[in-house]
Amino acid sequence: MPSLFPSDPGTYAKIDGGSGAALIEIDGILPEDSLIVTKYSFSQKARVQYKPVLGGDIFVYPLGNEMGVVQVSGIVAFKMCGGDAGGGFTKLAQFFEDNKASTVQNVTSPISMTLPGLSNFTEKCYLEVLSITGVDPKNRVFGFDLLFKVAPKGGG
Numbered sequence: 001m002p003s004l005f006p007s008d009p010g011t012y013a014k015i016d017g018g019s020g021a022a023l024i025e026i027d028g029i030l031p032e033d034s035l036i037v038t039k040y041s042f043s044q045k046a047r048v049q050y051k052p053v054l055g056g057d058i059f060v061y062p063l064g065n066e067m068g069v070v071q072v073s074g075i076v077a078f079k080m081c082g083g084d085a086g087g088g089f090t091k092l093a094q095f096f097e098d099n100k101a102s103t104v105q106n107v108t109s110p111i112s113m114t115l116p117g118l119s120n121f122t123e124k125c126y127l128e129v130l131s132i133t134g135v136d137p138k139n140r141v142f143g144f145d146l147l148f149k150v151a152p153k154g155g156g
Contacts, residue, residue, distance in 0.1 A: 025114040026072065026146075029095045035088065035144070037074040042115060042122070044068040044152065065152035070113065070122060071145060076132065078140035092130060092144055101126035101149070111148065124151035 024037055047063040076088035099106055110124040129147035 024072070024116070027111045027113065028099060029091070035074055035076055035092070037072060039074070040070065040072045040115060042068065042070050042150075044150075068150035068152060070115070070125060070148040070150055072148075073143065073145045075135065076142050076144045078142060089132060089142070092132065092146075096127065096130040096146075099127045101128050110151070113148070122150055125149070126151075 024040060029035070045066040045068070047066050049061040049063060051059040051061065053059060076092055078088060099111055101107055107126065110126055113122045113125055115122055125148040127146065127148055129145065131145045133143045133145075135141045135143045
């Protein structure tokens, strides 16, 4: 396989007018940053209690909704063409520091994100986890995961 960047592996170049608009938006980090989103997931769970009784009947007690979970995964550039080494990591670390849910002011003004078909479900997101993994450290290709808790639609 040919080496695309033999002198500086892990460097990404932005091609303007490329593939078009992103389908995912996260306040404060996408779409202009040096991140390539490869997948996202959303899950929501109802909170319900079931009580079987004599005679075979089952009483169902709806108790609202659990907090949902959004996970955004992708590739972070080690270096953008003409940029500083580690620039993608720095941007992600700063985004996490500025928006993590353990800070009181971030809880009072949650992150909003747009996911295809789920815009009404992702208005109140709280950033809990940032992880960076070495996908191909030799060539400086690294992955990232952002995990958000999402308040249920309608408040719960």
